[in-house]
Amino acid sequence: MSLTVFTQTAQHERFSFHGNVNVGKDVTIDELRQAYHAVVLSYGAEGNRSMGIPGEDLPGVFSAKDFVGWYNGLPCNKELHPDLSCETAVILGQGNVALDVARILLAPVEMLKETDITQNSLEALANSKVRRVLIVGRRGPLQIACTIKELREMVNLPKVRADMLPADFKGIAEVLKDLPRPRKRLTELMMKAVKEGGDDKAEKCWGLRFFRSPVEVLAGADGKRATGIRLALNKLEGSGESARAEVTGQTEDVDCGLIISSIGYKSIPIDPAVPFDPRRAIVPNEMGRVQDTAGLYCSGWVKRGPTGVIATTMNDSFDTARVLIQDMEDGKLDLSVNKPGAKAITALLQTRGVRTVLFSQWEKINAEEEKRGRSLGKPREKLLDVDEMLKIAWS
Missing domain, CATH: 3.40.50.720 (NAD(P)-binding Rossmann-like Domain)
Structure with missing residues (x-):
């Protein structure tokens, strides 16, 4: 729901908003x-789904939910401070959230300055040393979970090239004509990225890596932070959407200093009275x-x-x-x-x-964020402190 439609609904006489x-x-x-x-x-x-592998609690490993919350200005994630001094980042999962994270890590800062990403995050991304992002999935190209809009945004990122493994797409061309239209268009776009790659002079790159599952986060010599990830190599059993990933017994180690788990969210119980x-x-x-x-x-x-x-x-x-x-x-x-x-x-x-926040009081928070954004040439600058939000709402 757009903000305009939400505002129209919230201002209806039969609508009551109880924030806080x-x-x-x-x-x-x-x-x-x-x-x-x-x-x-x-x-x-x-909530976050756990990977359930050794080393996932090491510094340098983040959930996509927290990482997205950091650059989107969630108060609970304002102290995240991800270390972006490494060259390679690995994202586990191939849904839209995974691609969004990859895009933020690789997009030119000039593009991001026009969005409502927080100033703290913008400064960190401006100083980022990340040049390569691998987006890892346990199954194949025909099971990838993202949609074409998000993939197209990755393909069209300026000064960034695609780095794919042609072997991952073996046999795909033969089944292309029989795919449902949305899946066919998505697959064609991936295959175009495989064929064209992109600007060879680009300093940054991204790549989809299929048939791989995380086995262990690897620590450095001091054991204090993540420096790589071990992936199991898979084969598919079955075909189409229902195909299952089965491990082959082979593994592959990838050096990386930033690992982001985007394997899914989960709901949490809200009240003991609710099943x-x-x-x-x-x-x-x-x-x-x-x-x-x-x-x-x-x-x-x-x-x-x-x-x-x-x-x-x-x-x-x-x-x-x-x-x-x-x-x-x-x-x-x-x-x-x-x-x-x-x-x-x-x-x-x-x-x-x-003490609740009424919708009219929430609008004060919204207006303050837009005001701060205008002074920075952005749609808004999000408030990161709940106490500050409440002070503005109740002023």
């Missing part, structure tokens, strides 16, 4: 259910109806796991909304009982001493 509230702590799900006929959980996936499947890291549901909990619904990654792009998540939310409306029409939600709604929640938070 920790659901599950400041107010429980049961209390929300008592105040409303229906409650929809749509809190995404803020949660720890293995799949989702709220168990049937088409968005939370299991054994009338009036409680879910949408997005907490509903089906961290897969898909924005359009996927939008369609998923529409599905949940349709189910909710259907339950209203079928009488599964008892609308004959009056519910107090926002009034009850506002009173409850006041009683507990929780």
